[in-house]
Each structure stands twice: as C-alpha cells, then as structure tokens.
Amino acid sequence: MAATVLSEALAPWVLVLALSGAVAWRATEAVLPTIGWGLLIALTSSILPMGVIVWGARTGRWDSHHVRNREGRLVPFLTLIVLSGVGLALLLVFGAPRMLVALDVAMLACLLVTGAITVRWKVSMHAAVAAGAVVILAVAYGPAAWAGAVAVAAVGWSRVRLGDHTLAQVLAGTVAGAVIGGGAFALLV
Secondary structure, eight states, X not given: OHHHHHHHHTOHXXXXXXXXXXXXXXXXXXXXXXXXXXXXXXXXXXXXXHHHHHHHHHTTSSSSTTOOSGGGGHXXXXXXXXXXXXXXXXXXXXXXXXXXXXXXXXXXXXXXHHHHHHTTSOOOHHHHHHHHHXXXXXXXXXXXXXXXXXXXXXXXXXHHHTTSSOHHHHHHHXXXXXXXXXXXXXXXX
16 A cells, blocks of 8 residues: 555656746746746656556556556657757746756756667666656755655665565666656766
C-alpha cells in the first residue's frame, strides 16, 4: 500500500508539475509570471503528455498509466519529446527567463537519454525525474533542497517493491536524472 501511494504521489508527471511552479517562482519571484511560465511548462511537459498516456492506457494501447511494458514506451516518449520541444520553442519565442529555458532543456536532455536507454532496457523514469528534480531544486534554491534525496530513495524503493523495476533500473534512472537533467540545468543557469 505505501509503495503504491509513493509511486503515485511522486510520479514523474506530479513532480514535473510541482517543479515547473517552483522553478518559475525562483526565476520570477512574482505571482502572475510564475503562474504563466509555470503553467506553460506544466502543460507541455506534464499535463498534456500525461493526458496522452492515460488515453493510451484506457484504450488498451499500453498496460497502464505507468507504461510498464518497455516496448510500449515509444509513443509516450515521443509525445513528451514533441510537446516539451513545443514548450521550449514557446519559452524562447516569448522571452522566458533563462532559468526556465534551462529547466525545459534539462528535462528534454534527460528524456532523450533515458529514452535511448529504454530502447534496450527499462530505466526508471520515476527515479530519473525525482533525482533530477532534487538537483535542480538544489541549484535553484540552495543546499536545503538536498533533503529531497529522501524522496528519491522512497520513489526508488516503491518502484522496486511494486516489481516495476529492478534495483539496477532505479539506480540507472537516479544517475541519469541527477547527472543529465540536474547537470544540464546547472550548466545552463
């Protein structure tokens, strides 16, 4: 039960939703720009892609909203890449703060790497997003955000406990998220 709750409450789409708002706030420190920029990133990198995933699960295109079957992850990955790319283009066209562009680029970079790995092996996207989010928040807000590592460990535990990933897949996702996602963000801000 706890593993299911953790896996759902700290799912990638939920974390990206929260991360979009948190980074938008740090970048603008104003309510309306935070809402506007955060919503743009949340729509293109979380809400709309999750809508496609839920639609696919409900119509039987893949096994569930977690897309447990590695082969079934191609369409969700491509959807995320395309929609995040659209989001990035809109951020650039409308002159978004650098930190928000860095966030979108970091998420896209991580998605491309984890997608490439998933062609052969099912890396944990839950772990990748959680680890990347902690590094991004630490860069944006400071060392106190490292406390989020506890959530990364909890997410990893939940994915293994539920039988959705092996420990190696969770560790690979954690490293990819921290190094690629978090690293790209740190380099770009």
